[in-house]
Amino acid sequence: MTGELTVAIKGGLRKSAKEVLEHTDDVKKELDNLVIEENNVKRRLTQAEKADVIEHLEDVAGETNELFRKIDELFDLSGGRLLTKKELDLLKDFLWQKYKVRVKLVDIDHSLKNKLTDWNKRNVLGSFRQGPPPELFLRSKNASELTVFHEMVHLKYWFDKKPKVHFVQEEIIVWEEIWKSKNKWTQKELFDSYIYVQDLVVEANKKGSKIKFDLNYEMEGLKFIYR
Structure with missing residues (x-):
């Protein structure tokens, strides 16, 4: 496609390729009404150019679907592993x-030096910030599958516009x-996740909160091993 046509597409079609192709009839109407300027002359798209646009969107959507498939494969593993x-x-x-x-790596991004120092003091592995702009923070050399899964739950909770709750309740x-997908994780990962939340609940309730957290007897039994 010509440069002018590419610019016109970006200006006239604001949705992702996948979303656009879910409404092909609407796309065709937009293309029928789309006016571009070429060599200082305004004109409408030819049939060949319209077909080229649709083909281009199909290619982009296909690439996106392939990316999503690879991500699904990436997180369909058995835990205990760091991401490359x-x-x-x-x-x-x-x-x-x-x-x-945006994903930001705190041990690589020099603008996040203070955050890295704070993380090192508190032994933080990841976090999600709603923003704006929304950002997910990880360590480049210590981003486990479980850490990413954990932060993705926070991300999806925000993205789905779920009701705001106490931060401990969200944990x-x-x-x-994590427990629903327990077959993905190692025993130690499950235990650490359980204890992390249990400790947060205890501290919050000491300060006057009344947060309920059901005991998991399978995890309680592991205290004799890991504590």
């Missing part, structure tokens, strides 16, 4: 395309999602 640089790059593309969320929601 290639997988982190793939995650960055996925989160931006699907959620418009309980994350734990419940």
